[in-house]
Amino acid sequence: GENVEQHPSTLSVQEGDSAVIKCTYSDSASNYFPWYKQELGKGPQLIIDIRSNVGEKKDQRIAVTLNKTAKHFSLHITETQPEDSAVYFCAASTGRGGGADGLTFGKGTHLIIQP
Amino acid sequence: DTEVTQTPKHLVMGMTNKKSLKCEQHMGHRAMYWYKQKAKKPPELMFVYSYEKLSINESVPSRFSPECPNSSLLNLHLHALQPEDSALYLCASSQDLLRTQYFGPGTRLLVL
Numbered sequence: 001g002e003n004v005e006q007h008p009s010t011l012s013v014q015e016g017d018s019a020v021i022k023c024t025y026s027d028s029a030s031n032y033f034p035w036y037k038q039e040l041g042k043g044p045q046l047i048i049d050i051r052s053n054v055g056e057k058k059d060q061r062i063a064v065t066l067n068k069t070a071k072h073f074s075l076h077i078t079e080t081q082p083e084d085s086a087v088y089f090c091a092a093s094t095g096r097g098g099g100a101d102g103l104t105f106g107k108g109t110h111l112i113i114q115p
Numbered sequence: 116d117t118e119v120t121q122t123p124k125h126l127v128m129g130m131t132n133k134k135s136l137k138c139e140q141h142m143g144h145r146a147m148y149w150y151k152q153k154a155k156k157p158p159e160l161m162f163v164y165s166y167e168k169l170s171i172n173e174s175v176p177s178r179f180s181p182e183c184p185n186s187s188l189l190n191l192h193l194h195a196l197q198p199e200d201s202a203l204y205l206c207a208s209s210q211d212l213l214r215t216q217y218f219g220p221g222t223r224l225l226v227l
Contacts, residue, residue, distance in 0.1 A: 034215065043119075043205055043218035044158065089157055102148055102171055103216060105157035 002027040004092050006106025014114050019080055021109045023090035024072040032093040033073050034103070035064060037086045044089060048075070077111075085113045118142075119219035121206050127225045130196060136222045138189040138206030146170075147189040148216065149181060150205040158205055164189060196226045 003026040013019045025033075031052035036044035050057045050064045050073065057064050061080075066073040077084055087110050091103040119140045128134050138147065146165050150158035163171035164183040178200075180192040189206055203223050207216040 036218070043220045046215055046217065049215060102150075102160035102163050102173070103158075104160070108155075108157055 002030055002092055002104040004090060004104050004106040006090050006109060008109060009107065010110045010112070012112040012114060013080055015080055015082060017080055019075075019077045019084070019111055021075045021088055021090070021111070022072060023074070023092075023106050024070075025092045025104075026071070027092070028071065030092040032101075033064070033066060034091050035062075035075050036089045036091065036105075038089065038108075039086045047088075080111075080113050082113050082115060085111060087111070119206055119208055119217050121204075121219040121222050123222060124220070125223050125225075127227065128193065128196065129227055130198075132196075133192070133194045135193065136191040136204055136206075136224075138191075138208075138219055139187055140208040140217075141187055142208065142210075142217070143186075144208035144210050144217075145186060146209045146211060146214075147183065148207040148209075149189070149191055150207065150218075152203040152205055152221070154202075162191075193224075196224075198226050200224065201226045 006023045034049035035047050037047045038044045048059050048062050048064050050066050052068055061078045063076040087108045089108050090106040093101045122137045148163050149161040151161055152158040160173050161175045162181045167183045178195050182190040203221040205221045206219045209216045
């Protein structure tokens with residue numbers, strides 16, 4: 001099955017600086033890669049996603065890049081703010097086909113924004 | 116509206132109890148999911164329903180029994196759980212294959 005590795009497990013940055021979180025996946029058939037933000041006591045919230053026919057996608061301060069050849073994708077957050085502090089999960093579709101697919105998640109990155 | 120609702124928010128049950136978790140969405144999504152999330156861990160897929168039929172069962176013990184009464188509702192029936200089943204149970208829905216999954220807030224379950 002799919003295996004998703006995520007690094008780092010904890011990332012502390014100064015407010016206003018950029019943060020980068022990286023993930024790799026194992027299944028070359030995976031073709032959908034969402035990123036979720038999870039705050040304490042809440043469910044995961046989608047912040048951005050990318051499909052394998054696109055190399056980069058941007059939404060205001062958040063961007064995601066995908067390298068299919070190397071099987072890795074990254075989340076970039078610029079001009080970080082205190083409210084960006086949370087746990088971030090990358091994920092990949094299981095790519096089974098034939099119906100709805102579940103997601104395989106990375107282990108998560110605890111992002112801490114220092115004021 | 117991208118809201119998935121889950122009830123109850125919290126549940127405490129003994130190992131001999133029978134209880135049910137409920138999930139509801141009114142976005143017209145045809146795929147619904149159950150995930151289990153232990154503390155400081157990522158969500159793990161349990162079940163997938165597609166067009167009200169069970170599509171994926173990730174080798175989940177039979178003490179967890181999913182049910183999809185209609186396209187808007189998803190239940191998870193619990194019976195004879197173990198303390199190690201204590202976790203946050205998340206429901207999600209998506210429009211169709213490989214579409215964005217939207218998560219509910221979860222039910223925090225404690226098994227005593």
